[in-house]
Amino acid sequence: MEGSSGIGEHARGRGVLLVRNAQSGAAVVRSDPAAVFAQRLPQAVVHELADGEDIDDVVAAVMASATPPEVLGVYGGDGSVSRMAHLARRHDRPMLAMPGGTFNHFVRALGLDGVEVAIDALEAGSTVSVGVAEASADDDEPVTVLNVVSVGAYPELIEERERRSSLGKWLGGVAATWSALRRTEPLTIVLDGRRARVWSVFVSAGRNDPDRVATMQRQEADASELDVRIHHARGSRVRALASLAFGKRTAAVLRAVRLFPRDADIERRVVRELDLRVIPAPGHPSVFVHDGELEERDPAGFRLRCVAVPDALRVYAPRP
Incomplete structure (x- = not known):
């Protein structure tokens, strides 16, 4: 390491x-x-x-x-x-x-x-060996992912915010959130031959906090596995957006007021590889996000593949 x-x-x-x-x-x-x-x-x-x-x-x-x-x-x-x-x-x-x-x-x-x-x-001369994830959409070349890949509510929120970029980041974010509260819809994924309607999927590099849905904050240098969170669409739009909270304090408050998704609605998988088909709701963008970068795909949907790559990168950092 x-x-x-x-x-x-x-x-x-x-x-x-x-x-x-x-x-x-x-x-x-x-x-x-x-x-x-x-x-x-x-x-x-x-x-x-x-x-x-x-x-x-x-x-x-x-x-x-x-x-x-x-x-x-x-x-x-x-x-x-x-x-x-x-x-x-x-x-x-x-x-x-x-x-x-x-x-x-x-x-x-x-x-x-x-x-x-x-x-x-x-x-x-202090370096740390870091694992990454690689993500590829359809037949594109894989991209390096350091934190997380996501489909569903979060990429739609980012896409909406970018369309309102003329308002500035803060006001654009508020407007995008308000719009998402009114129009966010579940998307369909096909995983292991089974179809499911979900609000979002997060695929993080390395194991992550088990209490989070939006695993945007990487937890460790090692990434020999992918930590997958699937938020099944059994709750409201409010819960879908509440699930995007990645700060511990914010998540704790949302849990206290019962706005955070129920544990039963969150499926967690720890795997080396993930291969899923993503089908957006009609009229909604076909997008995914990796490390905050938005990627647009064919409106009919796309195939997303992720794989964990241990010891993929050397980074100058303090020794643990």
Whole structure:
């Protein structure tokens, strides 16, 4: 689970490409890390993503140069970190991940609660071996998933919020939630040859909190299994949206006022692989979300396959 890639080898940012997504975490007030990068990583190549610029293109260009980086780093939210993890696996490089988003689910699970902590781990050569999930829709290439893949109520909420992005993240989220309370419908899944009407399915990398439905917060570095939560559509829309609460305090309050889904409505599976057919309700989007990134599919539905991949990635992090 833990190791070293050479103590001091990348001190002061030698051999490090650090991609910064300034658009991540816009809803959170935090200090600009530029001064920390300049002081502690002066030899790193720091690239700030421009509007519309793709992180894949940035990394591909640098890896094709005469002096490709030995470490791929990212400062951003879960979507940016997940994308960089995919590229780090592709190019067989360790990843330096820094919290720069709204929730930072993945880095928090590894104890990376600040930029300085990540740089300390880099300087010490402290790496952790991390398991991931791979998700593929229909015949597409698999994508790397660090936290969770979801279909149903949560992706529809994200899709609705993105359509209202002109209102801003907070107001757009409120409007999307209000719309979901009026129009969310169950979707149909086919799993192991059986059909079921469900509000949502969450597939998380590694075992997760048994009391949650929305397992968006990763719990551990290991991910040798997938933890699957299926919310069967036997309750109201209010319960469907209440199930999306991933904070312990919020979930506790919803349980106390009896808005949280009943235990009998939640099916849990711990498996190595999952293969299901997703069929949205008529007039509803055919979408899924992985690490906060929305993917649109054929309106008639799609096949979603997920597999656990242990020890898939090395990340600079404090030793447990």
